[in-house]
Amino acid sequence: MAQKPVKKVVLAYSGGLDTSIILKWLQTEYGAEVVTFTADLGQGEEIEPARAKALAAGVKPENIFIEDVREEFVRDFVFPMFRANTVYEGQYLLGTSIARPLIAKRQIEIARQVGADAVSHGATGKGNDQVRFELGYYGLEPDITVIAPWREWDFKSREALLEFAEKHQIQITKDKRGEAPFSVDANLLHSSSEGKVLEDPAVEAPEFVHMRTIAPEDAPDQPTIITIDFEKGDPVAIDGVAMSPATLLTKLNELGRDNGIGRLDLVENRFVGMKSRGVYETPGGTILLAAHRGIESITLDRGAMHLKDELMPKYASLVYNGFWFSPEREMLQAAIDYSQTKVSGQVRVKLYKGNVTVIGRTSPYSLYDQDLVTFEEGKVAYDHRDAGGFIKLNALRLRVLAKRDQRG
Structure with a gap:
């Protein structure tokens, strides 16, 4: 337990089984008033039922926060990261990592608003998310009390959690009574699946694990060709149609899904020291990364481009390890954003059976001189x-x- 008494706590609340148990546990073990925060990050699930579940658990209506943060998520977190062409360990586009600082930020803002003295999350004691959440909390509110139930409570098994839920009349859907085949985290940038049927890295992931993309072999036999317009490193239009950040990423996700783009089977190194196997799907992000590198190829000077590529692994590690609000990430971001002042123009991209190919690029700031390179x-x-x-x-x-x- 936290060392000092807690009167009011802001919980990152999905409405699922784990956070519903945590909500009741905070009420019973801490005697605390619980405030719930549920973020719509584009996970593709209805989040409004979380309100009814929180009410049923005794949370006051004024203490239930359900917010659509998709535009902020893409504009202020995803796009800045993609300006750096950020890839962790050569493959992972950091879809889970980049969502955590936004959730932590809103929890702290809500805590200040309602006068809460603590925040809480549902991340386990083995994963990266506990680090990401808590570094975010402390980076924004250094004296905040953090409650991490998975590191505190005495539950030793899933059966014990289910018994607690039934004892306190917490609603349990039928599929939660058995062992889930794998765990899923999703937002507008990606979906990630880990655990259970995916724990053996030698065994191919079953097709049913994939939820954001069709299999490349089932994709259309004719390629899809699109254009993406960029302004100062950020995408602003698809096929000439201007779109908001979240709308644009949603459209890229649809195009990627239909062409079997963005699947990744990865064994990664977690910050806490262990290796983990995950299956990720980042259809829109995979297209965006290729297109952004395409526009940079004609607008960035060689020295600037190569320096960005040298800085990127450090930037990726900072994001992965939860240091979004650190001064070193902000320093790198300033340099990266400066490099993007002339990264504007249009890229033509071919999408075909899991592949993304840049087939054309133009810019009013192009450094490509045909007279120089011609034979x-x-x-x-x-x-x-x-x-x-x-x-x-x-x-x-x-x-x-x-x-x-x-x-x-």
Whole structure:
């Protein structure tokens, strides 16, 4: 338990079995007044039933917060991350990681609004999310009390949780009475599935695990070709139609789903030290990453592009490990955002059976000079003989090394 008495706590509440048990546990073990926060992040499920469940658990109507934060999520978290072309361990587009700081931020804001002295979450003691939530809490409200039930309570099994739920008349849907085949987390950027049937990394994930994409082999035999317009590194339109951030990502998700794009079977290194196997689906994000790199390829200087690529793994680790509100992430973000001032234009993309291919890119700020690169005689003065001195200067240290080795 927390070391000091808790009067009011803001709980990140989904309305599912685990957080419903946590709600009642906070009431019975802490004697605390519970405030629930349920975020619509585009998870694709109806969230309004969480209100009825919270009311049934004795939460006051004024203490139930259900909010549509999809636009804020994409505009202020997803898009800034994609400006950096962020990929963790070479593959993972960080769909779960990037949602946690927004939830933590709103919990702290609500705690200030209602005068709560604590916040709580439903993350387990083995995963990354406990770190992400709590680093967010402390980064925004350093003296807040954090209650992490999975690290505190005495429940040793799922059966014990179910017994607690039945004792306190917490509604349990039939599929929750047995062992779930795997656990799922979803938002507008991605869905992730972990555990149970996925725990053996040697065994292929069953097709029923995938919920955001059709199988690539079942995708249409004809490619889908689209254009994406960018302004300062962010996508703003598809096929010439301007869209809000969340609307645009939703459309990309639909296009990705229909073409079998964005599946990933990954064994990753968790921040807490263990390896974990997960199946991720990020259809819209996979398209967006390819398109963004496409527009950068003609608008970013080589030095800036290569420096971004060097900084990206550090940025990705900060996001993955929960340091969104850290000064180093903000420093990197400032550099990344500065690099995007001329990253505007249009990219043409081909979507076909799980693949995303950039097939065209144009920009008023393009650095691509056809006269420079043509094999024909160009208009721009480029003396081929200059390359000889350039090469000799760069080879100087190699020649010195080679002569020393020959002497030896």
